[in-house]
Amino acid sequence: MNISGIAVGFCNWLNKINPRTQDENKAIQYGMELLLDNVVKFAMIQLIGVLIGKGFETFIILLSFCGLRLQAGGVHAKTGMGCGFSMLFIWAVSLLGNSYINMDISVLPLIYALSMLIVWLCAPRTININFFSPKDKLKKKISSSVLLTVFMAVTSVFPSLRELIMIPVILEVMTLLPQNKKQIEEGENEG
Numbered sequence: 001m002n003i004s005g006i007a008v009g010f011c012n013w014l015n016k017i018n019p020r021t022q023d024e025n026k027a028i029q030y031g032m033e034l035l036l037d038n039v040v041k042f043a044m045i046q047l048i049g050v051l052i053g054k055g056f057e058t059f060i061i062l063l064s065f066c067g068l069r070l071q072a073g074g075v076h077a078k079t080g081m082g083c084g085f086s087m088l089f090i091w092a093v094s095l096l097g098n099s100y101i102n103m104d105i106s107v108l109p110l111i112y113a114l115s116m117l118i119v120w121l122c123a124p125r126t127i128n129i130n131f132f133s134p135k136d137k138l139k140k141k142i143s144s145s146v147l148l149t150v151f152m153a154v155t156s157v158f159p160s161l162r163e164l165i166m167i168p169v170i171l172e173v174m175t176l177l178p179q180n181k182k183q184i185e186e187g188e189n190e191g
Contacts, residue, residue: 003040007032041084042066045091054095057164061094064151065168071143072119073126074175094167103162111166112152115173119144122176 007029014020014028042062049058065087077083103111124132124140132140151169155162 003033003036004029006036037080037083038066041087044084045088049091049095057095057098058091060161060164061091061098061168064165065090065094065172068144068147068151068169068172069175071140071147072123072172072176073140074172075125075179076127090168090171093171094164097167098163101163101167103166105156105159105162108152108156108162108166111170112148115148115169116145118173118176119148122178125176 010032011020011025011029015025020028045062046055046058049055077086120141123144124137126132129137148169151165155165
């Protein structure tokens with residue numbers, strides 16, 4: 001059974017408990033497909049990390065990247081496979097960066113300030129932005145800011161986690177940046 005089949009089965013089960021409209025079922029099925037797809041990607045990357053002896057490091061990288069991404073959004077791949085390869089790329093770059101980059105605590109305030117600026121100017125960035133109210137957008141900005149602050153505090157107190165957290169955070173923040181003039185203009189028109 002594939003992910004779509006599982007999502008359809010879930011919707012059918014929910015309809016037995018509490019019947020829903022066709023549109024509600026489509027939304028629930030879509031959400032379930034996204035959730036399952038992301039859980040599978042997360043689990044596969046985590047399994048690869050465990051198999052190469054980097055399970056803890058992989059968990060920290062994925063927690064940092066995915067945690068911020070859930071709040072701030074970012075560029076989305078056109079296909080599920082593209083998304084999976086992008087996550088794998090971010091994981092690999094973060095894992096390699098942890099081995100070769102040594103961030104001094106003195107760069108954290110700069111990273112924090114730039115990341116915060118980008119979050120407040122560009123987040124949330126999502127394909128469903130039209131469904132967000134101004135209040136929802138503000139909540140996402142605040143949640144992203146709180147996460148950035150927590151990540152900065154953790155990396156200040158635990159230097160051994162610094163690169164494992166900061167590299168995926170930097171990569172995630174970069175996915176918030178507008179890609180072309182049209183996206184910049186759309187952002188200006190929104191708020």
